[in-house]
Amino acid sequence: MEPITVVGIGADGWAGLSPAAQDALGQAEVLVGSGRQLGLVPAGDATRVTWPSPMLAAVEPLLAEHAGRRVCVLASGDPMLFGIGGTLARLLGPESxxxxxxxxxxxxxxxxxxxxxxxxxxxxxxxxxVESLLVLPDRRVLVLSADGDTPARVAQLLQARGFGPTTMTVLEELGGPAERRHEGTAAAWSAPVGGLNVIALDCRAAPGVTSLGRGPGLPDDAYEHDGQLTKREVRAVTLAALGxxxxQLLWDVGAGSGSVAIEWMRTHPTCRAVAVESRPERVERIESNARMLGVPGVRVVHGRAPDALHGLPTPDAIFVGGGLTGDGVLDACWAALPEGGRLVANAVTLESEAVLTRWQATVGGxxxxxxxxxxxxxxxxxxxKPMMPVTQWEVART
Structure with missing residues (x-):
């Protein structure tokens, strides 16, 4: 089978391509890309196909339609950096x-x-x-924009989070004849920007702003909550136990304010979490906390365990912070864990502590x-002033 050729192209168009890239495009029978990308390639005999929207669902059917032909897919810049190259490698395999x-x-x-x-x-x-931008002090960040409105939305986010003094440099049409540079601060940003741009941030917090790191144990007042919150000190120990x-993917069962799921995701950009919560007002609060703390990708499931756990993707770790005494909750969590998966559960009542004691006697930990x-x-x-003592059970499935 003829491999699919993925060619990165910049704002400098055809002239900026290497001889190998130009040769691949010249030999292609089918060219696939966005309208802007296709417009950078001189006219030829190849059939030109513009990606539909949404694109992801159309990738495999579109490529299957042209199987057996020399297909060349255009990408912006490096196809393997947040680009279509990575998507194709996952769907088709790198050998293709x-x-x-x-x-x-x-x-x-x-x-x-x-x-x-x-x-x-x-x-x-x-x-x-835009809330996916987790702002940390004294860091340099490059933001790949979605469109010309992204810089203004990033500036608004920075101001809202106390980072108004951050220097913003927006680089437009990088590498092309229309390349431009805009500079300012988040607090005073007003420059109009074209759709193809990159935002460079030299992050600075305003005086008096307390910055939140990626480590576990954020202050309790970083969260909106109704009292159903794993307190800071216990939360830090809990995240250390979850590892x-x-x-990796975490299930946060009986999530309350979502603090454990949120801090799990803050540890690394690729960490994922599902927060399961039965009360609708808490579901809204988890979503709000996740946006405010830079991890809007937390998936929130409104429902009661164990029924709400059915159909969820296999977790690498599970935290049970509420509902321990519910029928079948721990049974369902334990059954869902793969070999090597970790489970951590916290109990504050004698009844829930008794549940953990029985489980520990049965499976260890x-x-x-x-x-x-x-x-x-x-x-x-x-x-x-003592807080309520917490009994924590930590166990790995072998």
């Missing part, structure tokens, strides 16, 4: 592709700015909400009692 990359927008932006690429975080907002790894006290006023003095 021949990839000819162009300089990526990231490489070009770093060259213009004098930023070492290894020191820069890259975030794509193409097809993703999030890049790309570790029981830990967490007792936290916080200093609080006692008349004119200060004393220790």
């Amino acid at each position: 592709l021949r990839v000819i990359p162009h300089a990526s927008a990231v490489s070009l932006a770093c060259a213009r700015l004098g930023w070492p690429a290894e020191d820069v975080e890259v975030v794509s907002l193409v097809g993703r909400p 999030p790894l890049p790309g 570790t029981l830990t009692k967490l007792e936290i006290s916080r200093a609080a006023p006692v008349g004119g003095f200060t004393g220790w």
